[in-house]
Amino acid sequence: MISHLVERKLKLSPPLTRNVVVQKDLRVPMPDGVELLADRWTPRSGGDGLPTALIRSPYGRRMFGQILARPLAERGYQVVIQSVRGGFGSGGTFDPMTQERADGLATLDWLVEQPWSDAIVLYGLSYLGHVQWAVADQLPPQVKAMIPVVTESALTLEFLRSDGMSLETPFGWGVLVGTQERPLAMLRQAGQERKTARALSTLPLREADVVAFGERSAYIQDILTHDADSERWQGFDHSARVAGVTVPVSSIGGWYDIFLPGQLRDFEVLQAKGRPARLTVGPWTHAEFNSTPIDEAVSFGLAHARGEQPADRAPVRLYVMGEEAWRDFSSWPPPGYEPRRFHLNADGVLGAEPGESSTDSYHHDPADPTPAAGGVRLVDDSGRVDNTALEARPDVLTYTTPVLGEDVEVIGEVSAEIWFSSSLPYADVFVRLCDVDPQGRSWNVCDGLVSLTGAEEVQRADVRLWPTAYRFRRGHRIRVQVSSGAFPRYARNPGTGESRATASTLLAADQTVHIGPARPSAITLPVR
Structure with a gap:
């Protein structure tokens, strides 16, 4: 029953077998004497010698085994799913992300010695993908491929930016x-x-x-x-290991995924080094389960594990939102997309050139914070949502193009420069790109936030938005929002300069956006 439910939920192709068995609580010794527990999923017959998918998880083995291990064991793998140190029966103390290199390498050493294991594929999403990067530059020859899904090599550090x-x-x-x-x-x-x-x-x-x-x-x-630069997080950042990867990598991400910028950075490193790598990015949030990772484990991972080449496809496959279609490209960012500035102008207009100098102001109160609406989040309210109610708030400015006479296709990195000042020295600038449909509904495409100090003086806020692939259709309009927060996705800025941890006072502020030739506030889109 579980097999059928997972197949239907994830829209998987039918399996080779549904008759699988689980060998529970295998003990995997670590060099310091701690033992980590693992379960081994195999077809009931013929499991020994099949390629082994290794999954290392902080979330336990039983439920995740049904969702992640069972579909692979039904489709040509044997699967070892291990609980990382300090959780679900594994020994030691769980210290998130700091132990995964040493424990991951020891687990690979153990797996190589098992008589039933030969070729190995590293597989998993989020934390389960980060542990792949932790060992990626020191893989034994038995590892034939990596499939990191909605993850990156410096997990969580983007969240902790100062x-x-x-x-x-x-x-x-x-x-x-x-x-x-x-x-x-x-x-x-x-x-x-x-x-x-x-x-x-x-x-x-x-x-x-x-x-x-x-x-x-x-x-x-x-x-x-x-913050992200603290020595506390030294064990988190494995980005320096990416260039040392020699096995083929298939990286799968989502346009509304929390780790997308780092995942694209990792792919660019592999691409620049000429490593065998490919990238797939769909219209997904972090927690969306679908068939793509399992399909890729079968078509890409099994092929490499067997010494074969997977079916030929372009190195980069992107879902272009707005067009609602998959497209293939030779690289990330794709060639042929040039940066085009769209300028914030008076009367809420978004135009090709800066207009006359002027200002727009709004009152921001962190005690009544500008809410997050959709976007890059782990909660139900994530991804593309109608922003109409958000844009009706007095603490959100909007700038909108006239109705488009032709499609505008945007694929690549998105950034904004907002000339900004505040009645307080400490302020945040949140920028969001939206698509306004013919019915007037505004749908979020991508966004980003930066915190400023010295904001009582006019300064340029450089905001890096999430990358995207989006076609703004003829008859639609392009819109930019400017505000000072997206709570609780981002912490409230108390306006006092105090630490976010200790601040107990919240100060309201009057915020000003400056526009015009001398202070050309604009968003820059990669346009073809």
Whole structure:
């Protein structure tokens, strides 16, 4: 029954067999004497010697085994799914992302020695993909391919930027791993999500973990007090290992995925080094499960594990939103797309040239924060959503082109420069690109935020938005939003200069966007 449900939910092709068995609680020794537990999924007959998919997970082996391991074991693999250190029966203490290189290399050494294992494929999404990058430059010859899905080599560091702290995702993940082994955790999930959402408004934020689940979390305390450059996160960043990868890599991401910029950076490194790599990016959020990763594990991973070449396809396959179609390209970013500036002008107009000098202002109150609406999030309200209600708020400015007389195709990196000042020295600038349809509904395409200091003086805010592939159709309009937050996706800026962890006072501010030839606020889109 589970096999049929997973097949229907993920829209998978029929399996080779549904008759699989699980060898539970294999003990994998680490050099320091700790043992990590793993389950081995195989077809009931003929499993020995099949290519082995290795999955290392902090979320347990049983439920994830049904979703991740079973479909692969039914389609030509044997699968080893291991609980990482400190969770779900594995020994030691869980310290997120800091132990995965040493433990991953030791696990590979163990797997190579097993008489039933030969060729190995590394597979997994999110944290389960990050652990692949942790070992990627020191793989034994038995590893034939990597398939990292919605992940990157420097996991979570984008969230902890000193100039733009994300809150909802790293905090929510800290709550998840802090509560997932409690009794009846799955049944209590909806209630826990409500408590977590309330906790994000706690002042000071250093008390939010106790509000969310009743105890201190060392990880949550650390994300609130250490930014991305802190020594605390030294073990997190494996980006320097990407260039050393020699096995073929198939990287799968989503336009609304939380890790997309880093994932594209990793692919660009492989591409520049001439490594055998390909990239697939769909219209997905982080938590969307679909057939693509499993299809790729079968068509790409099994082929390399057997010493064959997978079916030929372009190195880059992108889903172009708006056109709602898959397209193939030779590289990322694709050739032929040139940067074009769209300037913020008076009266809410977005134009090809800067207009007369003027200003637009709005009042921002972090006690009534500008809300996140869709976009790059882990909650249900993610991806493309109608932004009409958001844009009706007085703390959101919008700038819109006339109706397009022809399609405008945008594929690549998106950025904005906003000339900005505030009545306070500390302020955030949030920029969002939207598609306005003929009915007047505004749909978010991509966005980004940057935090400023010295904002009482006019300065240029350089905002890096998420990359995208989007076709704005003839008859639609292109819109840019400017505001000072997207809560709780990003932490509220208290306006005081205090640490986000300790701030207990929130100050409202009057924000000003400056436009015109001398201060040419604009968004830059890669256009063909």
